[in-house]
Amino acid sequence: MKVIVIGTGNMGTAFVKQLTAAGHSVRVTGRDLAKAQALATQYPGVEAVATAGSARDSDVVVLATGYGDAVTALRSVGDISGKPVIDITNPLTADYMGLTIGHETSAAEEISRAIPGAEIVKAFNTLFAQVLADGPAFANGQRGSVFFAGDSAQAKATVKSLIDSLGFQAVDAGGLKNARYLEPLAGLNIYFGYGAGIGTAIAPAWIVK
Template sequence: MKITVIGTGNMGSGFAKQLSKAGHTVRVAGRDLAKAKALAEQYPNVTAYAASEALGDSDAVIIATAYDDAVPALRGLGDLTGKVVIDITNPLSADYMSLTIGHSSSAAEEIAHAVPQAHIVKAFNTLFAQVLADGPEFADNHRGTVFVAADHERAKQTTVALAQSMGWNTTDAGGLINARYLEPLAGFNIYLGYGAGMGTSIAPVWLSK
């Protein structure tokens, strides 16, 4: 696939690494073009672009920014009509220990309201950047899971295919409204990682018999 990644921080870098490894063509952009170029130079099939030129003919956009920066970053790409936009953000407080949106909405739903021409998918938000960069394999032959919530079936299946191409198991998390569950799940994972001292090599997964 052709993928645009917006954001050059830890999550954006993890996506660049793993998408390149999986053979996708990646366009990466961020606030600092020099930083984007430095990231792109590390991996094959990854090219840096200014935000206004980063969309191209990409099959999907991954918004790997902080939640507060997501809508301005998406609007800076240009016409998103019909585009699959994968929202990995969580609406975290300054200390990362609580959410600023919940119960009656979610970060994903707010982004969908702000950019209604795009097809928003909630996914990858329950993964730490270290886990994303290291890949889906865990101890004892366990494989990590990406939960995928969306109202648009093609957008959901595009995201599922993308996650599976990188080796992740996937779970259909229903409609976009269920981002209201996935974002608190990410918050709990952050608490376990930092508040409870379990570190950042952990991720939630559902098991069945």
């Protein structure tokens, strides 16, 4: 697939690494083009591009920014009507120990309302960057789970294919409304990682007997 990654932070970097390893055609963009260029040079075939119009030829858009920057970032890359957009954001408080919205809406739903026409799929928001960068295998032999939720069957199928290509266990979490559950799950994971001091080599998993 042709994938544009918006964001050059830890999650954006992890996506570029894993998508490239899986054989996808990867472009990366961000507010600071120099940072995108520096990231691109680390992986063969990755192209750093300016934000304007950068989503034009992409099959999938990966939104690897903070929630506060999400809408502006998506608007900056051009027309994304009908394109699957992987939303990894969580609406975290400044201390990362709580959520700013929930129960009646979610970050994913708010982004979807702000960018009508884009096919928003919540995914990867429950993974720390370290887990994504290291890949799907855990020391206990389990594969990491990636929960994905969205209202477009076609967009979800595309995102599932991408998750599968990275080797993670894809877990269909239903419609986009269920991002209201996935974002608090990410909050709990962040608490375990930082608040409880366990570290970032952890992730929630869906286990079926």
